[in-house]
Amino acid sequence: MLIGFDLKELIKKAEKEGKKVPREIFDVGIAYWLLNPAEEEYTPENLTRKYLGKEFDGSNTAFDDLYNFAVKKLGEYKLEKLFYEVEMPLLGVLADMELAGIKVDAKLLKALDKDLEKNISDLVKIIYQESGETFNINSPKQLSHVLFEKLKIDSSGIRKTKSGSISTDVETLLDIKDRHPVVQYILNYREFFKLHSTYVLPIQELIGKDGRVHTTYIQTGTATGRLSSQNPNLQNIPAFTESPAGKPEISKPIGEDWAFRLRKAFVAEPGYKLAAFDYSQIELRVLASLSGDPKMMEAFNNNLDIHKMTAANVFNVPLEKVTPEMRKIAKTLNFGVIYGMGALAFAETSGLSVEQAKKFIEEYFSDFKNIKEWQEEIKAQARDLGYVSNINGRRRWMPAAVSTSRQEAAGSERAAINMPVQGLAADIIKMAMVKIAEEIDKKNLTDKIRPILTIHDELLFEIKGDIMKEATQLISGIMEGVYELEVPIKVNVKTGKNWGEMTTIVN
DNA sequence: CGCATACGCGCC
DNA sequence: AAACGGCGCGTTTGCG
Numbered sequence: 032m033l034i035g036f037d038l039k040e041l042i043k044k045a046e047k048e049g050k051k052v053p054r055e056i057f058d059v060g061i062a063y064w065l066l067n068p069a070e071e072e073y074t075p076e077n078l079t080r081k082y083l084g085k086e087f088d089g090s091n092t093a094f095d096d097l098y099n100f101a102v103k104k105l106g107e108y109k110l111e112k113l114f115y116e117v118e119m120p121l122l123g124v125l126a127d128m129e130l131a132g133i134k135v136d137a138k139l140l141k142a143l144d145k146d147l148e149k150n151i152s153d154l155v156k157i158i159y160q161e162s163g164e165t166f167n168i169n170s171p172k173q174l175s176h177v178l179f180e181k182l183k184i185d186s187s188g189i190r191k192t193k194s195g196s197i198s199t200d201v202e203t204l205l206d207i208k209d210r211h212p213v214v215q216y217i218l219n220y221r222e223f224f225k226l227h228s229t230y231v232l233p234i235q236e237l238i239g240k241d242g243r244v245h246t247t248y249i250q251t252g253t254a255t256g257r258l259s260s261q262n263p264n265l266q267n268i269p270a271f272t273e274s275p276a277g278k279p280e281i282s283k284p285i286g287e288d289w290a291f292r293l294r295k296a297f298v299a300e301p302g303y304k305l306a307a308f309d310y311s312q313i314e315l316r317v318l319a320s321l322s323g324d325p326k327m328m329e330a331f332n333n334n335l336d337i338h339k340m341t342a343a344n345v346f347n348v349p350l351e352k353v354t355p356e357m358r359k360i361a362k363t364l365n366f367g368v369i370y371g372m373g374a375l376a377f378a379e380t381s382g383l384s385v386e387q388a389k390k391f392i393e394e395y396f397s398d399f400k401n402i403k404e405w406q407e408e409i410k411a412q413a414r415d416l417g418y419v420s421n422i423n424g425r426r427r428w429m430p431a432a433v434s435t436s437r438q439e440a441a442g443s444e445r446a447a448i449n450m451p452v453q454g455l456a457a458d459i460i461k462m463a464m465v466k467i468a469e470e471i472d473k474k475n476l477t478d479k480i481r482p483i484l485t486i487h488d489e490l491l492f493e494i495k496g497d498i499m500k501e502a503t504q505l506i507s508g509i510m511e512g513v514y515e516l517e518v519p520i521k522v523n524v525k526t527g528k529n530w531g532e533m534t535t536i537v538n
Numbered sequence: 539c540g541c542a543t544a545c546g547c548g549c550c
Numbered sequence: 551a552a553a554c555g556g557c558g559c560g561t562t563t564g565c566g
Contacts, residue, residue: 169561171545192545193551200546225547229560255556257550264558267549290548314550314555363554372554379553438552449555453550457556487550487556 034098036060036075039250042126052123059094061118062101064251065110067428073251109424117423117458118250120465124482125248125258127468131493132243133265133483136529139296140235147227147289154220161213168220171199184210226289230268237263248485255450256425256457257487266486269293271531295531299493304526306499307533308506309489311521312337313456314369320516321422321451324401331518338362344398345391364395368402369452371445406448413447421454459520460488463510470505480506491530499526504538 032055035041045052060073063082070077075097079087082100087093105111159165162182166173175196179186184207186197197203201218208214237244244263252259260266269290299305315337319327330340335350342353342361353361363381366372372380378388396403413419413432420426427450431443464485471480480502484491490510494502507522514520527533 167562169546170563172562190553191551194544198545221547225560229548229558233559249557252558253556257556259557261558264549267547267558269548270550309550367554370554370556375553377554445555453556456550489550 032057034059034094036073039122039126039129039248042123043130046126046130056119056122057098058119058122058250059097059101061122061250062105062114063097065114065118065425066101066104066108068251068254068256068426069428070251108426110426113423113425113458117461117465120468121461122250124464124468125250128482128485129245129247131481131483132239132241132245133491133493133530134243134298134300135234135238136296136298137235137238137242139292140231143289143292143296144227144231144235147223147231150223151220151227154216154223158213158216158220161211161216168217169224172196174199174217178207178211178214182211182213184214222289226269226293230263230293234263246484253457254427254446256421256454256461258457258461258485260486265484268297268530291531293531295529297530299528303493303495304499304528305530305533306492306494306503306506306524306526307489307530308492308503308510308522308524310456310460310510311523313459313488313520314452315365316516316518316520317452317455317459318369318402318405319518321455322399322401322405323517324399324405327399327402328518334519334521338365341365341395341398345394360391364391368395369449371406371448409447409451410444413443419447419450421451421458423455423458425454425458427454456488459514460485460490460510463513464490466509466513467506470509474505476502494526500538503536507538 033041033053034057036059038056038058042052059075059078063070063073063078070081075089075094076087078097079085079093083096105114155168158168162177164177164181166177168174171192175198178184178199179197186207189203189206190198192198201221204214204218208218234244239245244265246260246265247262249259249261271288271290271294297305312331315327316331319331326340326344327337330337336358338358338361339350339353341364342348342357343350345361345364346353346357348357360381360383363377367377367380374385374389374392377383377392378385381388383391409419410432413429417430417432418426418428427446429443429447431439432447434440434443464482467482467490471477476498479495479498481493482490483493490506492502492506503524503526507524510522511520524536524538525533526536
């Protein structure tokens, strides 16, 4: 067995040199992450200090001690299955995905950047003109000064940041948009500058000699079991919003959608297409399954629109009487429940009064009683045991659940409620990734089907055109069947020549 | 000068 | 003030 730290790097190196790696591997850092996913760093030095109470000296014995302790604890916490059957096999899959990377059309990015820069410089001029001085628009402090002191825009009812200056975030700017013409220009400037500085510029610099960008997946990067992605983070590339299903096109002209232009620059190699598989409502399905809530399970079992069903329940109207506005509130409620949202936050995001918000939350929990009960159980577990765990034993320590600070305890409760849901969804997609990679191997399809991205509930593949249909059926079949919930798991599939222009396909 | 922090914002 | 879970990263600012 290969035992060590950062085995993903080792595997990548070995694969580049055409060498084989043993099938049995044990990444010590990842083992400790399973024991406690909230450590700062999973280095031998840190772990030795914290878990063995001594200094790490780099000796073989020191490594052995770390390994032995981890093995013992994985057993004690019943984490072996997750470790040996999910996280360790996943290591090789992630290594391959990182090596593969995703092809980027540098010309498209360059053209996009040129247009962005033009817009930015035009907007800077206008903003300086409108505000009567030149200043650093990127500085919230300076911007706040210009808006609320120089231009004396009415700031009543606008929140302040914790350092005391008046906030200039999007929400605030939208609130005061009608009070001065400069505000809309600043909103536009922010959008363009963000796209330029966070995405288009850095991604161009990260294009390798192979014309592809290679992210790094951090397997120990979250407290819930998810992966994170860095250098570049390909899990937060702007997404353009499509018009609602069944509705006529009401979105802005597609050619002017900047996120769309950015996504179009992520392309498939000639002869290949991209295929995106996303789990439909995976977290709500998980919640329905874990809580055993009959109404929510029935909705998924009958393949209903879950937000519409929720709306019908909280508004006490038949399904056909649910308006888009009602559905929108229900959708916010559904997501809010996963996140432990309170009445204040719900009021804020939905535009309802706090009174109304409270009413809706009460109504929600009386309609979906099992969800409330399940959440109470999880909160009790966090307080009594000091940790919460998901159904596969994935564990997150919750020392703050018994904090005397109300705020800390409340924050801890929200995290506790969320973890078993987000964590099981993460397990499911990880299991699917492992199984898909095994099948690709078994069927000798490694040159024709390449997994390239994973974005929490979505997998992106590069697939040879001639086997597209078999491939999408194989992949979606595995994703839907890899884990059994109390409700069906559903996957949506889209394909296209690039990441922007993808069309839904029906298998 | 490098570094940590605040602020802001992109995604699921 | 903050107020819904999980992330990574850009720029600015203040500090040593």
